[in-house]
Amino acid sequence: MTIAHDAVWQRLSARMLLVHPVHEVLRQIPVLIGSVVLGSATGNPMWAVGVLVLTVGYGIARWFTTTYRIEPDEVQLRAGVLQRKVLSVPRNRIRSVSTDARLLHRLLGLTVLRLSTGQEAKGDAAFALDAVQAEQVPRLRAILLADSLAVSEEGADAPVGRELARWQPSWLRYSPLSFTGLAMILAAFGLVYQVGAGAALSDSQLAQSGIDAAERLGVMVSVVIAVVVVLLASVVLSVMRSLLTYGNLVLRRDADVLHLEHGLLRAREHTFDMRRLRGGTLREPLLVRLFGGARLDAVMTGVDGAGEASLLLPPCPRATAQTVLSELIARPDAVTGPLRAHGPAATRRRWTRGLVLPAVLLVVLLALAFTVSVPLWVWPVWAVLAVCCALLAADRSRSLGHRVGDGWLVARAGSVERRRDCIAAPGIIAWTVRQTLFQRRAGVATLIAATAAGVKRYQVIDVPAELAWTIAATASPWVAQTEWARQ
């Protein structure tokens, strides 16, 4: 591998001279709007032009001030226009390399390259080469990962390994079941109101005609129509988003490296080091689970456990997710095997928790009913709520379970967000047994396995207290050797 000629400071792709100013202008839109307003108020349009020139100039200056260098044992990035900084990352600490190309980057054949180490790196501290030419990426990736991976990926066209999963159009049927569309609509509303367009909107002709129409139809009908419209829009948005984000997703494994590529407009590619894999999490949100779906997260050191970074598969048929996970961790029984239930005390706790809210409400309602009159429709609403809570409690107690042995810890819990965590026992670096006052009285305990991977803590909720240390000792032999764990 040609490291020698990489040991000089290199610039990012010259095409970034086009991208940086545009991004900079987009980012400074509020300032630009402000300057336009200021310009029209003072009658001097030079304000706006001046700010625009400054912004573009800053964008161009970013290219001239950003350089990177790949040395035999570390990678350095120098950046900053006004505030200079040098980031260096030891090459043997690089855990994963991910690439990301937005639309503008793709049009120009550029890619953002991100390095991830075990450390948490947020914002400016993250090592990102924004951006290099797409043709350089396989070479850079091979060079950067050469130290931490013993794999030789000679040349740009690396041998294509076995494909674990490929996106199917049928996966789209799970996307309306999430709340992303709704969240997007809410975010859009929030943005509109924040900008101050809300006031303008309520005065406009459109809103006026809408209110007129609503008055003609009556309150009930218009509310129903509004709800249906919002729901339809959210479904359409969710489907669109998941199509654009996950369409053409491919999960591939080459020996020790896991490749994940997805995105139609914004192409993203993650490379994971399989030796850092400490397990996986099957997540089954309630609605997705009802339709037999699941999503898969990787539990990996150096990769943030929550959010997009660790995602391996978006909502897809449960069988697919299970097959992929069992292939990754090579233990089908940990993924699909039966779990050991946590016993009556844990079940009782789920039921008390589930029914506290309806019970309190019932007491309040009864008290109100004896003092002042309560409208009749309240009682059916309460009954529905109570039934929902009961179902939730039943489902939560049914989900609860764990499985330990053969070097794996499996824990399942939750109903609305049910998850099954499969953790490799060698990756567990500390155990905590936690008991609240009520848990002590019920004779149960929450066992927390701390790892350096994923979300860092994985809980086994409400196991019988006498079992807690046994589980820990079964998973990690070093616990069994300390006398503390025996009592």
Add this chain to the structure above:
Amino acid sequence: MVWAIGAAIPWVVLVIGQLVWFAFDGRWWWLHGLAAAATVVGIVVFVVVVPLWRYRVHRWEIGTQAVYTRTGWLVQERRIAPISRVQTVDTYRGPLDRIFGLANITVTTASSAGAVRIVALDSDVADRVVAQLTDIAALGAEDAT
């Protein structure tokens, strides 16, 4: 006891606040009585009962293989981490700790959920523990993740 004094400080502030309130606003004497009673109960619980309870629960041990602690009062936690996975050992001494000659030790592992805190050790004991732990941690050449 550091815990008792640490707990007492906010309550003292509260008592002063009540006295000031009483001095400026003499109406509703029964409300003042109620507030004073609540404060007294709070002081007794948090300055006397809770520190004793915490002291009774609190245990720590450093064995040949693992660090172990037991902490808490209402919510009790027992945490065990193997010494081979220890990454850093920090000591912390606040102003109150210094008055009483105490120190707190935090033994961190690679996981944010796996840090073991041993609170309120005598300073010389703490120094010895830190020396012992750093010696052992330095031996482990592995990545410890």
